[in-house]
Amino acid sequence: MKSLARKNILNIKPYDQGRPIAEVRRQYNLKEIIKLASNENPFGASVRAVSAIRKNLKYLGFYPDGNCFYLKNKLAAKLGMSLDYFVFGNGSNELIELILKAFLNEGEQVLMSKPDFLIFKLATLQEGGVPVEIPLRNFNCDLETIKGKITKKTKIIFIANPNNPVGTYVKKKSLESFLKNLPKSVIVVLDEAYYEFAKARDYPRGINYVNSKNVIVLRTFSKAYGLAGLRIGYAIARPFFINCLNKARQPFNVNYLAQVGAEAALSDNSFLKRTLDTVDKQKLYLYSELRGMKLEFIKSATNFILFNCGHDSDYIFNQLLKKGIIVRSMKNYNLDMWVRVTVGKPTENQKFIKALRKVLKRKDKK
């Protein structure tokens, strides 16, 4: 049978998507499950998005607008850019795949940090590319080393800014000196899935570089806008890049409800503000509790925190799971004692901290 599959596919280790709530509830027969594993919005979706979706259910019998006309217009106006700079995807995940499909030839290299968003590597392998992983330096993207690794075979460089799973970001100055004098044959993808959370003054907005450089920016409605279940993200780049991505995609790749929900979410400023304010405050709470437990953590520009639990992270993950709290063990990122936790609602964070204290106390006694 093996000879039937493409070699690239056989060599792929499937993406670990974390444990779904319903599965954990079934397994442990628990009433309350707190999911802090996939960096979703603590408040779910905006009420405006939900109400717009309800109103539009009657159109489900039709194919969606393959051009996402209304959503594109709204976004373009909001960002002050013209319509031909945008393409939407079934999550920004799909756009990562489309970029590879559109621009990568078999055997070309794709540079990325290690660790970084796992889909960069997985999608590269799916497309027959060669991933080249450059370790983070002190938990930060090492742009100098990445630049040094560029060869004639390099086509794409993925940088999640901020990085997932670490939460650190590339600063404006470093990004600008990195982009200077890059070979014209290389495309830089700035994946800004956590853009809205990253508020530091020296955090660079990728869209400032799309006109002068071979830069494609990716953003998503899954995080700050709370629409992970709808699957919608977008790419911003010069029209040449956007045209290529349009040629590589399915004609109806973004479903109708996702378009309607995203359009409404874009106008829901109070939802966005509440989300960002809560995440900011709750991050401080979590930092202070982790500090209190003497656990090392990385300051994050996102809605998640990576911390060293001092023990085998799979063990801590499983103990928390039994208490109905789903976090992410970083063992498969080779961070054997590190756990990533999404910033949740205040009560969820308190329950997580209480459970973590119990689990660590029991482990330390053993």
Ligand SMILES: Cc1ncc(COP(=O)(O)O)c(C=O)c1O
């Ligand atoms: C850095 C990064 N990029 C992209 C994605 C994919 O987001 P989506 O496909 O939901 O838009 C994620 C999701 O966790 C992410 O962390």
